[in-house]
Amino acid sequence: MISELRRDPTSGAWVAIASARSRRPSDFRIIHGEQKTGTCPFCYGSEHMTPPEVFALGRKIEAPNAEGWQVRVVPNKFPAFSLDYEGSVDIESHTDGQDGLYVSIPAVGIHEVVVESPEHDSTFGEHSEDQMEDILTAIVTRFRALREDDRLKYLQAFKNWGRQGGASLSHSHCQLIAVPIVPREIQVELDHARQHKDRTGKCLYCQTVEEEIEGRERVLEESEHFLAFCPYASKFPYETWIVPKRHNEAFEEISRDELADLATMLHQVVRTFELAFDDVPYNIVWHTAPWKGDFGAYYHWHLELLPRLATIAGFELGTGYYINPTAPEVAAAALRESMPGHAEG
C-alpha cells in the first residue's frame, strides 16, 4: 500500500507517514543511531538483495544486476514514496470535510539509492575523480528521466554520511526522492530569489558569487565553472556551498564540461573535510528548480554541504533559526589550511 502524505494544518508542512517502515517502541532500541551490519546489499555479489536496478554505469557487457558496474542506481527497498498509485494527487480531491484539519494525499513519488562505487570502504573523498564524474552522471541521468513524469514536481537529491548524518548503511551512497509537491524550503528560496530579482534586477546567487570572489575571506576554492565558499549566514559550523558561476536554475541542465569540473571540485571539498575533521558526519543537499514552472529568470541551482558537528535541538526546532559557533570567515580560513596540496606556512 502506498504511504500517505499528511499536511500539518499548523504549519503547512507535509509529512510522509511511511507505513512500510512502521516501528513500535521496542524496534527503536536496536536502530538507535547505529548503522546496520551484516552482508552489505551494495557490494558486488549482493545485487539480488536490492530491487532490480534502474541505471548502471561501467559494465563492459550488458548484464543488468550482475557484477562489473562502477555506479548502480536501485529503488530503495523500503521506499517512503512510490509510483504504485493510479489517479490524481491533487490536494483538492483529497481534502476532508473538517475545515482542512486532516488533509492527506498518496505519497506518489520515487525513492532511489545511488550506490557510488563497488568499494565498500571508499569514502566520497577517497573515490577517484573519474568515479565522482560517474556518480554525478548517474544522478543527472535520473533527473532527466524522472522529470518526464507529470505527477512528480521535484527531485530531492542528497547524500547522508555518518551516523549523525543519518546514514543507516556504511557503504557510501546518495539518495533520490521525487515528490508530488514543491518542498517548502525550495518555495521559500524561490520566493526570496524572485523578490531579490524584482528589487535589484539581479540574480541573488550570481550576485553572491561575484561578491564572494571580490571579498575572498569566505572562499574555499574557485574553479572555471564553480565557486566553493562558506556562506555569510552559515547555519552549521563549516557549512560550504558549491554554486555554479553560470546562471541556470536546474541541475539537470549542467553541461558536460561543468559536470567534470564539479566532480573535481566536490571531490576536493569533501577530501578537505575528511582531512580537517576526524570522521565528520555530513549531508550534501541539492537545491534546484521544481520541474513545473518558469524559474529561469531568478533561481540558480547549487549544492550545500552541511557538516553535522552541532546537534539540531530545541531552539532550532522551535524557531527555525540556528546558533552557529564558528563564523564562516573562521571556517573558510581553517578549511583552506586543510586543503590537499596546501603548503604549511
Added chain:
Amino acid sequence: MISELRRDPTSGAWVAIASARSRRPSDFRIIHGEQKTGTCPFCYGSEHMTPPEVFALGRKIEAPNAEGWQVRVVPNKFPAFSLDYEGSVDIESHTDGQDGLYVSIPAVGIHEVVVESPEHDSTFGEHSEDQMEDILTAIVTRFRALREDDRLKYLQAFKNWGRQGGASLSHSHCQLIAVPIVPREIQVELDHARQHKDRTGKCLYCQTVEEEIEGRERVLEESEHFLAFCPYASKFPYETWIVPKRHNEAFEEISRDELADLATMLHQVVRTFELAFDDVPYNIVWHTAPWKGDFGAYYHWHLELLPRLATIAGFELGTGYYINPTAPEVAAAALRESMPGHAEG
C-alpha cells in the same frame, strides 16, 4: 562582544554567529556528540561555577547563589544572545549597501538555564509532581519578567534531553532564549492560524482539540485543562503535543490551576516515554505568541514533545518535510500501553 545575528538572503532565516563559542576543527573532536564530564556546575556546592542566578525557588532563607534551592535559573555561561548592547536592533539601521545580501544585527537577547532540581541524576519523569510545578513556575516567572523588555520579541523555552537531543550537560535542565525578532516557525504558525480563523471562524487549535477528543485514536491523555495527543501530521515518530483546552495565545497567561494540571500531565507524559523507550532522547519545545502584537483572536499556545529517534538528514534539511516511520495512531496506541498504571491485557 555581542554575537551577530545574520540573515540568510536565500531563505530569510536568521543565524546567530556565536563568536564566544568559536570552534576550530580540532575542537570538534572532543565534543563530537559527547556530554561533558567532571564537576557538575548545576549541583549543590557548584553555584559559583555559573553566573549569578536570576531566580530561584525553594530556599528556606534568602541566600542567593547558596545551596538549598529546589529550582535555579542562571544565565548561560556561553550565551548566544546578550543584553550587553546599547542602541537599536532595527534591521533598517543595520543593512549594508549590497542589495540586502549581507544583513546583520546585534544578537540582543537573553540565554538562561533552568536547573530543574538539585538531584544530578533525576530525569524529567523522575522528578516529583511538586518539583515539576516549581520548574513550570520558574519558567512562567521568567516569561513575565522578560516580556517587559521592549527589545525582546519572543522567548523560546525548550528542553534538550540526551545526546541526540542536543544536551551537552547531563544534569536535567531547560533553556530560555529571548530573541529580538519573531522566529520564522512561529510566524508560519501565526499565518496558518490566522488564515484558518478567517476561513472557518474557528481557532485551529481549539478545533483540533475538539476533533481529537471526538476521535480518540491519537489521544494519549486528557485532563481537566489539557489534552495530550500524537498530532495527525507528526513529523517525528511518537511526537506528542500538549494543548490547553482554554483558548489563550500566551503561555505566561496560564492560571495557577492550569499550571498545576500541566505539571501533572507533563510528568505523566514524559514518564510514559521513559517507560516505553530505552533512554529516549527528546526535545520539549514551547510554542507561544510573540510579545508585540495582537494574536489572541487566533493563536493558541502549546507544548511539543519531539522524540529524537530518527535523524534529521538530507531529505529533511533540503525539503523542510519529514518522513515518519510510525503513524501517530500506532504511536498513541503504543504509548497508552506504556502509561504508568496501565493494566496489561
